[in-house]
Amino acid sequence: MNRHLPLAAAILASAIGIGAAWSQSAYDMRALAALSDAELMKLPAKKVFSSFALPTTGMKSRPIGFYAKGCQSGAVALPVDGPAWQVIRLSRNRNWGQPQLVTLLERLATEAQASDGWNGLLVGDMSMPRGGPMPSGHASHQIGLDADIWFTPMPDHRMTVKEREDIKPVVLAPTRHGVDKSVWSEAVARLLKRAASYPEVERIFVNPPIKAALCKWATGDRSWLAKVRPYYNHNYHFHIRLACPPGAPNCRPQAPVHTKDGTGCGEELAYWMGNAPWKRIEHPPPAPKPTKPVKPPAPLTLASLPAECRAVVTAE
């Protein structure tokens, strides 16, 4: 008889929604380790991964799986304060990533501050300590290679924990038709160009009018613009995505960026500035009358993540 069984049972009970609140403690890890493979695989992945306050300690740093379906081992934290950045929303504990991501953010922050007229980075969500699907906010950010940076420049003072929770972002693209001219600046354009110019960075997501403004602004070598991808929901922050680093055999790469014109400023941007991609969001078709009660989709379980994520969950 395993002495952790009552707790393991509580975790299972919580996972299938019959009481017992999900608790956060190191003890949970032992409880998880005590579960059989079959039991573990049935747990909702976002509940399991959001219960970890710390990364794995004995495993090599690795992104595992895909940006929107995976986990990470050996993550490191971006320090909440640096010479050219501050992490916000500390209560979320999402300032974790692969060492390559942390190094990249520190470099971008210091170089943009030194050369682009950008005061410093406000860093929002990266990944949870062991990655995995988040209980709120993102489909990706699961393998320690994604980070959200606000378009709000860093304030001149070191913010309190409360300020970091309460701060409201400035919105660079308040509508899908254009940027707010009072927020747009040369400095933000230079910051985005710099971020897109690092070879490790594979994609940067921004709302379409921000890409349009960059296409208008850029002169000389414009090839970096191809990496700047127009997408929904990036009007107050941009999203940096690193390519799978070398020596990460279980990292599943995304198809390389391909644009017809080498920048994506032509046809592709025209599509995103048109109505077509937004129709579904702005005018969703009326839901058909259900003939029988609709079951909500089942949450992603551990079984649907790469097998290596099981070790990440049970590791110390």
Ligand SMILES: [Zn+2]
């Ligand atoms: Zn993001």
